[in-house]
Amino acid sequence: MRNRRKLRRYIITYDIVITVLALISIGLVIFDLVGLISIGRRPFRVIDQSITLIFAIDYAIRFSLAPRKRIFVKTHVLDLLAIIPYNEVFTFLRFSRVGRFARLAKLSRLIGLSGKLKHISNRINRRNGFYFLLSVNSIIILISSAVIARVEHHNFIDAIWWSVATVTTVGYGDIVPKTLVGKAVAVILMFSGIATLGLLTSSLNNIFVRSGRQTERKLAELKKELAEQRVILEEIRSTVLMIRSKMDDTDD
Numbered sequence: 001m002r003n004r005r006k007l008r009r010y011i012i013t014y015d016i017v018i019t020v021l022a023l024i025s026i027g028l029v030i031f032d033l034v035g036l037i038s039i040g041r042r043p044f045r046v047i048d049q050s051i052t053l054i055f056a057i058d059y060a061i062r063f064s065l066a067p068r069k070r071i072f073v074k075t076h077v078l079d080l081l082a083i084i085p086y087n088e089v090f091t092f093l094r095f096s097r098v099g100r101f102a103r104l105a106k107l108s109r110l111i112g113l114s115g116k117l118k119h120i121s122n123r124i125n126r127r128n129g130f131y132f133l134l135s136v137n138s139i140i141i142l143i144s145s146a147v148i149a150r151v152e153h154h155n156f157i158d159a160i161w162w163s164v165a166t167v168t169t170v171g172y173g174d175i176v177p178k179t180l181v182g183k184a185v186a187v188i189l190m191f192s193g194i195a196t197l198g199l200l201t202s203s204l205n206n207i208f209v210r211s212g213r214q215t216e217r218k219l220a221e222l223k224k225e226l227a228e229q230r231v232i233l234e235e236i237r238s239t240v241l242m243i244r245s246k247m248d249d250t251d252d
Contacts, residue, residue: 018054018055018058019136021051021054021055022055022082023140023188024047024051025048025051025052025055025082026188026191027184027188028044028047028048031184032044052082052083055079055082055083056083059076059079059080059083062076063076137167137192137196140167140188140189140192141160141163141164141167141189142160144159144163144185144188144189145159145160145162145163146159147181147182147185148162148163148177148182148185151179151181151182152175152177152178152179152182154175158175161175162175163189166186166189166190166193167189167190167192167193167196168193168197169190169193169194169197
């Protein structure tokens, strides 16, 4: 029992660490795309390479443990995109149109990282419930609000209002980010909101499916009990008829 609890804690901690690393990596790629940073320069290059290495090890371990390798590869294509070291590849392959291909590779990596984050969130949702995801989103909203309040010169309440409207994909348009940092934060919130809504739908579906299965199980148990009661009643009826028949024979 203790070993199971320790294993569960280890898995929870591992999933949290991978989630944080995925969010950091997504942030780095987005900031690189909008021109705020360059992943090819230190210290961002070291951070990006370290995270990519961890993701590659994670992919290799899960691939080795997967019972059906081919199905694993097909269902984890985005995870594979997330571990491609595009910066090193395009540094090695230098040619005239490298800029366009590098941008395409960054977008592919961003899609891959988003897919990996979704897979991790699904695992967390199955193991630890939806509350963990809400807590992560709350932290993202608070950090985003602080950044927006700073760079866009809004008060913190208005920044929270904007963050909540963005993460819920409502987007009233009353507050619009004008700086590159603000727009990058908006993109992160949009990705977070889309992932959360998808997981919320998945969670509700799981709840209904689980309740439906429980109802079916209870109905099956009731049917079994009714069948057993019928057998008992038939036995009682047979016994009563036999006793009545013996009594009739005695009277005769």
